Amino acid sequence: MKLLIDTRPLRSSPHFRRVWVGNVLSMVGGQLTVVAVLYQTWELTADPVAVGAIGLAQAVPLVLMGQVGGVLADAVDRRRLVVATSLGQVVVTALLAAQAFAGLGSLAVLLGLVALQSAGAALGTPARRTFAARLLPADQIGAGLALINLGFHVSLLVGPAIAGFVVAGWGTGACYAVNALTFFASLYGVLRLPPLPPDGTAARPGLRAVVAGWRFIVSRPVLAGAFLTDLIATVLAMPISLFPVVNAEQFGGDPQTLGLFLSAIAVGGITAGLASGMATRSRRPGRVMLVAAGMWGLALAAFGWAPSVWLALACLAVAGAADTISVISRGALVQLVTPDDYRGRVSAVEDVVGMAGPHLGNFRAGLVAGATSAGVAAVSGGVLCVLGVAAVAVVTPALRRPVRPGKPHSSPVGP
Template identity: 80%
Template sequence: MSLLVDARPLRSSPPFRRVWAGTALSTLGGQLAVVAVLHQTWELTASPVAVGAIGLAQAVPMVVFGIVGGALADAVDRRRLVLGTTLGQMVAAGLLAAQAFAGLDSLAVLLGLVALQSACGALGAPARRTFAARLLPADQVGAGLALFNLGFQVSMLVGPAIAGVVAAAWGVGACYAVDTLTFVAALYGVARLPALPPDGTVTRPGLAAVVAGWRFIAGRPALAGAFLTDLIATVLAMPIALFPVLNADRFGGDPQTLGLFLSAIAVGGIVAGLASGPVTRAHRLGLVMLAAAGVWGVALAAFGMAPALWQALGCLAVAGAADTVSVISRGALVQLATPDAYRGRVSAVEDIVGMAGPYLGNFRAGLVAGATTAGFAAISGGLLCVLGVAAVAMATPALRRPGIAARPPSRKEME
C-alpha cells in the first residue's frame, strides 16, 4: 500500500479535478484576503477589539447561513447553489478591492463586506461538501477529501507570505483583487459540473427540514460520535490562544517564534496530507479518527510541557499531522455514512461544529490560562481531550467497526 497521497480522484474524474483546482486557487486567494482584512482593520483602528470583531463578522453569518445552506442543499440543484454562492463571494471580494482602492477608510463597510462574503460562503458550503461523494466512487471519497485538505494546508502555509509581499508592494487592494480573480477558477470548476440534484424528498427548505436533519444525526451513533469527537478535541485542547503567552514566558516573546508555532502546525498537516494514502484506504475510519484525536491531545499536552523550542515545534507538528488525519477520516466517515438525501444538512452541522469548536476552545484556553498558567491550560486541555475521546470510543461501538456505510432513512425520518 502506497504511503503517498492517493491521487486517483484527479486521474479518474475530470469534474472532480476541475473543482479541486478551482477550490485550491480560491482558497489561496482567500488567505491573501484574510491577511488584508487584518492589516486594514488594524491600520484603520489600531484596536484589538476591532480586530476581534472580524471573527464575529465571520462567525455569525457562518452559523445562520450554514444552517439555511444545509436545508437548501437537500432541496435544490447543488451545482446551481454553489455556482450562485461562489459568484456572490466573488462580488464581495471585488467590492473589498474597490473600497480599498477608493480609500473609503470605513470599518463598517469593511466588516459588512466581510460578513457578506462569509454569508455567501456558508450558504454554499454544505452543498460543496457533497461534491466528493457525488463525483467519486465510494473507495475514493476519502482520497478526494484528503486532496481538498492538502490544498487548504498548502494555502495556509504559503498564502500569508504571498499576502505580505503583495500588500507591501501594491497595498491591500491588490490582495483583494487577487482574491477576486481566483474565484474565476472556482466558478469554472463548478460551471463544468453536471446537474447535481439531491437524492431526497425535501421540497421546502424550512425549519422542519433542519430539525429532521438534526434528528437524523441523533439517530446515527457514528455521526453523533464523530461530531462529539471533533468538539472534544477543539473545545478542550485548542492551543492557539496560548501561543503568545507561552512564547513570552518561555521563548523571549520573539514574533518570529510566534509565527513558527503556526507554521509548525501547517507543516505537520502538509506532511500528513502527502502521506495520507493509508488513511484514505482505511476500512475503520472511525477508529482512525479516534486515534488521531487522541494523538492530537497527547501532542498538545506535551507542547505545554516542552522546555525547548525545538521540542515545542515538534509537538505542534505532530498535532498538526494528527489534526489532518482526523479531519480526513471524519470527513470521509460523515459523507459515506450519510444518505444523499441528508448530506446537505449533515454537512451544515459538520461546518458549524468545525467552526464553533475552535472559537470555544480558544476561549476556554484563555480563561484557564488567566486563572492558572498557559502551560497548565495546554497540559490539562490535552489530557482532558484524551480522556474525552476515550469515553466516546467506549460509548460508541459503531465508530470502531469497519465499513461504515449509509443506510436509507426510515419513513418516519423522511416525514
C-alpha cells in the first residue's frame, strides 16, 4: 500500500482538502480557457505567429509579476493575497467571456486580457504554493504536492476534452464563462482558511527583498542544486517542439499520432502520481529528484531513437512519469528546507525556473533539429541531461542527504 499515492493530507486536513478540490476544479476551468484562447486566436488571424504570441503574452507578466508576488507572499497575509488575486482573475475571465460573446474580434484586446490574467496568476501563485507547508505536517508535504500534481495532470486530460465540446456547442465565450465559475470553487476553499501571515520577520516590499530572496537561494546549495537540476532537465531535453518534426520524419505525419505524443506524457504523469507513495515518503527527496531527472533524460533520448510509434509512446509515458516524480520531490525539498519567511520569494523563483526552462528547451530543440534532425536533437538533449544531472549530484552532496522534517516550517494549521 505504500506504493500508492498517499492520501493522508485529504483525510487529516479539511483545510487542505477544500483547497485541493477547489484547485482541481479551477485547473480544469483554466484548461477550457487555454483551448478557447488558442481557438479564438486562430479564428481571428489564421496566423501561427499570432498563436505563438499567446505564449509571449503569458510569459512576460509571469516573469515580471512573479517576483512581485513572491515578495508580497512574504510580506502580507497569504490568504488575503490569494483571495484578492483570484477575484481579479474572475473579473478578467468575465471580460474574456464578454468580448467573445460580443464578437469584438480584436486580437490586441484578447492578448491584453490574457496578459492581465497571467499577471494575476503570477501575483497569487507564490502565496498559494506555501499552503501545503502551512496546512500539513512535514511528513505529509510531499504527499500534498503529489496530490496537487495529480490534479494538474487530470485537468490536462479532462479540460481540453470538455473545451472541445463546449466550443463546438456554445462557442469560446461559454468556455471563459465556465472558467470564471470554477474560480469560485477555488475561492471557497481559500476563504475557509484562517489568516496565514508569514512566520518570522515579514519582508518589506521592494527590490531589496527580491535580491534577498535570490541571495538566500544562492547561499543554500540544496536550493540552488534543485533549481539547476530543473533547468538542466528542461533546457537540454524538453521535447514538445520536436513532436511535429519527429512525427513527420519517422511516423508519416499522422495528426492522431501527434496527439498521442502529448497524451502519453499526461498518462505517464497520472500513473506516477497514483503510485507516488514511496517517493513522497522518502526522507531523501533530493536523491529521488536526481534519479527521476536522470530517467527523464534517458527516456527522451530513447524517444528520439525509437523505431516504432508504440515504443516512442512508451518512452514518452516513462518520461511523463519521471517528470512527475521529479516535480513532486523537488517541490517537497524546496518547501522543507526553506524558512517560512522566505517561502514566497523562493516559490516565485521556482515558478520562473519552471516556466522559463521549458520555453528555452523547446527553442534549443528546434535549433538543433534544424541543423541536424529531430532524432539527433532528442537523443543529444537526453544524453546531455543525464550528464548534467550526474554532475549536479556529484558537486552537490547535500542533495543526496536526508532532510530533517519539520525543522524549517511552522506547525500546521488545524481544521
